[in-house]
Every structure is written in C-alpha cells, then in structure tokens.
Amino acid sequence: xxxxxxxxxINKNNLETNCGMAYAISVxxxxxxxxxxxxxxxxxxxxxxxxKRKLIGISEKMLINQLKELEKDGLINRIAHPEVPxxxxxxxxxxxxxxxxxxxxxxxxxxxxxxxxxxx
Amino acid sequence: xxxxxxxxxINKNNLETNCGMAYAISVxxxxxxxxxxxxxxxxxxxxxxxxKRKLIGISEKMLINQLKELEKDGLINRIAHPEVPxxxxxxxxxxxxxxxxxxxxxxxxxxxxxxxxxxx
DNA sequence: TCAGGTACTAACAAAAAAGTTAGAAATGCG
DNA sequence: CGCATTTCTAACTTTTTTGTTAGTACCTGA
Numbered sequence: 001x002x003x004x005x006x007x008x009x010i011n012k013n014n015l016e017t018n019c020g021m022a023y024a025i026s027v028x029x030x031x032x033x034x035x036x037x038x039x040x041x042x043x044x045x046x047x048x049x050x051x052k053r054k055l056i057g058i059s060e061k062m063l064i065n066q067l068k069e070l071e072k073d074g075l076i077n078r079i080a081h082p083e084v085p086x087x088x089x090x091x092x093x094x095x096x097x098x099x100x101x102x103x104x105x106x107x108x109x110x111x112x113x114x115x116x117x118x119x120x
Numbered sequence: 121x122x123x124x125x126x127x128x129x130i131n132k133n134n135l136e137t138n139c140g141m142a143y144a145i146s147v148x149x150x151x152x153x154x155x156x157x158x159x160x161x162x163x164x165x166x167x168x169x170x171x172k173r174k175l176i177g178i179s180e181k182m183l184i185n186q187l188k189e190l191e192k193d194g195l196i197n198r199i200a201h202p203e204v205p206x207x208x209x210x211x212x213x214x215x216x217x218x219x220x221x222x223x224x225x226x227x228x229x230x231x232x233x234x235x236x237x238x239x240x
Numbered sequence: 241t242c243a244g245g246t247a248c249t250a251a252c253a254a255a256a257a258a259g260t261t262a263g264a265a266a267t268g269c270g
Numbered sequence: 271c272g273c274a275t276t277t278c279t280a281a282c283t284t285t286t287t288t289g290t291t292a293g294t295a296c297c298t299g300a
Contacts, residue, residue: 181250
C-alpha cells in the first residue's frame with residue numbers, strides 16, 4: 001500500500017531508525033493507541049467487543065487497524081480462542097508494559113501543561 | 121482551513137482535551153518536531169538557517185510550519201531581531217525544557233526496543 | 241541600481257491517516 | 271433452513287499531513 005520510495009517515506013524512515021525518541025513516539029501515535037494502551041493497562045485482558053464499547057466513536061476499521069499496528073510493534077498480544085462465535089482477547093505485552101513509567105509521566109505532564117496552551 | 125465539525129476533528133479534540141497523555145504526544149508528533157526539540161536542547165539558541173542546515177531534507181515550508189506549531193504550543197520561543205537581513209532565533213521555552221526528563225526516557229526506551237520490532 | 245543574503249509565504253500536489261458503509265465466515269440454535 | 275453473534279475485510283471517501291516549487295520584502299554594500 002505504502003510507496004516506499006516517496007521522499008515522505010524516506011524522511012520518516014530516517015528519523016525512526018536514527019532516533020529512539022522518534023520510534024517511541026511513532027508506536028504511540030495513532031489516534032486511538034494511547035486509549036487502547038490505557039484500557040489494557042487498567043483491565044488486563046479485553047475482548048475486541050469490549051474495547052469497541054469503551055472506545056466511544058471509534059469505527060471497526062480503526063479499531064482493527066490500531067490493534068494490528070500495536071501488535072506489529074509488539075506492544076500488545078492477541079489471543080484468539082478457536083470458538084464460534086469467535087473470541088479474541090488483547091492484552092499488553094511485556095514490552096507494552098515497559099512503557100508505563102514513561103506514559104504516566106507524559107500523562108501528568110500533559111494535564112499540567114495543556115491549559116497553558118495558546119489558543120488559536 | 122480545518123473543518124471543525126468532521127468526526128475526525130471531533131475525535132481528535134475529545135482525546136486531546138480528555139487525556140494529558142494524548143496532548144503530550146500531540147505536541148511532539150510532527151515529523152520534525154523531535155529533531156528540532158533535540159537540536160534546541162543541545163544548542164540553546166539557533167537561527168532559522170542553522171536549523172535548516174541541521175535538519176537535512178526538510179523543506180522551508182515544513183520548517184516554518186513545525187516551528188510555528190511548537191511556538192503555538194508554547195514549547196519554543198521565537199526571538200526576532202529587527203535587523204536586515206533578518207535574524208530570528210529559536211530556543212526552548214521553560215515549558216519546552218520541562219519535557220527533557222520524559223524525552224530522555226523515551227529516547228532510551230526507543231533505542232532499547234526498536235530492534236525487537238516485528239518486521240513486515 | 242542592483243545582486244545578495246535571510247526568513248519567510250503562497251499555491252499547488254502527493255501521500256498518509258482517519259472515517260463510512262457494506263458485508264463475510266463460521267457455527268449453534270430454534 | 272435461516273438467524274444471531276462476533277471478529278474482522280474490503281472498497282471507497284474525506285481529512286490531514288507532508289512535500290514541491292516559486293516567489294517576496296527588506297536593507298546593504300559593491
């Protein structure tokens with residue numbers, strides 16, 4: 001899908017491979033990823049449908065999409081039970097859990113600083 | 121420019137206003153912002169042209185664009201000297217500097233974890 | 241007077257991200 | 271059989287982000 005030769009993609013890859021900070025931000029940068037991460041931290045395992053109910057406003061496409069990316073980046077585990085109707089659970093992986101310290105800091109930085117924002 | 125009623129924008133705003141974590145990530149999420157932040161941390165003040173030379177591959181439009189956003193979010197200060205030819209310096213604001221702890225953590229998390237990435 | 245350096249701006253185009261809508265597979269149950 | 275349940279796909283559109291290219295304004299100094 002993605003054109004690997006566009007200068008857009010080239011620049012992005014350079015930054016991500018050269019800089020751990022950029023990589024860290026990139027794995028958390030989807031519109032819904034932080035929320036998903038937070039719900040999984042609070043709840044342990046959650047089924048697809050439970051996540052959908054918690055993430056108010058998300059579409060099925062975006063939910064799958066964000067879950068797939070988080071899984072690809074190794075932050076979550078997908079546990080599929082071979083049943084019908086299907087039952088799929090998601091949970092933070094060990095790698096995903098190692099973000100906790102950082103994200104707690106970011107969260108408190110954010111709530112402390114968001115109000116200082118200069119309005120447009 | 122931006123349509124404030126699209127569900128895209130609504131979702132984005134909801135997440136950013138409800139969650140400090142999302143706000144923190146959003147102010148750092150431009151393609152070049154982390155690099156700009158890093159150079160300003162290392163160098164103190166930098167002129168527009170100096171930044172441009174350091175940010176290899178950036179276009180003038182993107183440089184201005186990212187600087188304007190960082191300024192709007194209060195992370196950097198813009199110091200314009202009334203001279204000809206113009207001289208404009210950028211530096212981290214106090215608010216911008218408060219991100220240092222977090223970004224150092226993120227950076228080391230990133231370099232530690234980027235290799236574990238599951239390739240496509 | 242006119243090129244040169246500096247920090248931008250504007251108009252447009254391409255690419256990526258997000259959203260919408262419709263539907264598919266698989267099986268148990270009435 | 272036909273329907274419900276659950277987790278996803280696929281095709282398509284809209285919105286946002288990023289990139290390209292060509293300028294501009296200003297004074298200085300030759």
